[in-house]
Amino acid sequence: MGRDASPRGLVGRSVIATAVFAAAVVPGWTLGGLAERYTGSQLLDWLLTGAWAALAVRLLAPWTSYRPRDAWLGLIPLYNWYLVCVLGWRVSLLPLRDWEPREDELWRARWLTGDLIGYWRADPPAAVRAEPVRAGARRPR
Numbered sequence: 338m339g340r341d342a343s344p345r346g347l348v349g350r351s352v353i354a355t356a357v358f359a360a361a362v363v364p365g366w367t368l369g370g371l372a373e374r375y376t377g378s379q380l381l382d383w384l385l386t387g388a389w390a391a392l393a394v395r396l397l398a399p400w401t402s403y404r405p406r407d408a409w410l411g412l413i414p415l416y417n418w419y420l421v422c423v424l425g426w427r428v429s430l431l432p433l434r435d436w437e438p439r440e441d442e443l444w445r446a447r448w449l450t451g452d453l454i455g456y457w458r459a460d461p462p463a464a465v466r467a468e469p470v471r472a473g474a475r476r477p478r
Contacts, residue, residue: 350429357397357425362418365389383414390417394424401427402434 345353368389369382391411398405401424411417427434 353429354425361393
C-alpha cells in the first residue's frame with residue numbers, strides 16, 4: 338500500500354466490513370453451537386461465542402486505535418458484536434483513517450490535506466539503519 342492510497346467507496350468498505358464481521362462472529366457461533374449440541378450447556382455456547390469475539394477484538398484492536406486490553410470488552414455479550422462492527426468498519430478503510438488517533442499515537446499520525454482532507458495517516462515508523470562500525474574505528478571529535 339503506497340503513500341498515494343485513496344479511500345475506498347461505500348460499497349467496497351461495506352463489503353470488507355461485512356467480511357470482517359462474519360470472520361469474527363460466525364466461527365464463534367459455530368463452535369458455540371457445536372459445544373451446546375454435544376454438552377447441552379447454553380453457558381458454554383455463550384462463553385465460546387464471547388471468547389471468539391474477544392479474540393477478534395484483540396487481533397483488530399492495534400490496527401484501529403483501540404488498546405489490546407479492550408479485548409475484555411469483547412467478552413460482554415451483544416456489545417462484542419457492536420465492537421466488532423466498529424473495528425471492522427475502521428479496518429475496511431486502512432491505511433487511511435477517518436477517526437482521530439489516540440494520544441499515544443499522535444507522534445506518528447499525519448493529518449492529510451488536498452484531496453484527502455479529513456483523513457489521517459499513521460504509518461509505522463520507518464526502521465532507521467545504523468551505519469556499521471568498523472572494529473578499532475575512532476569516533477570523530
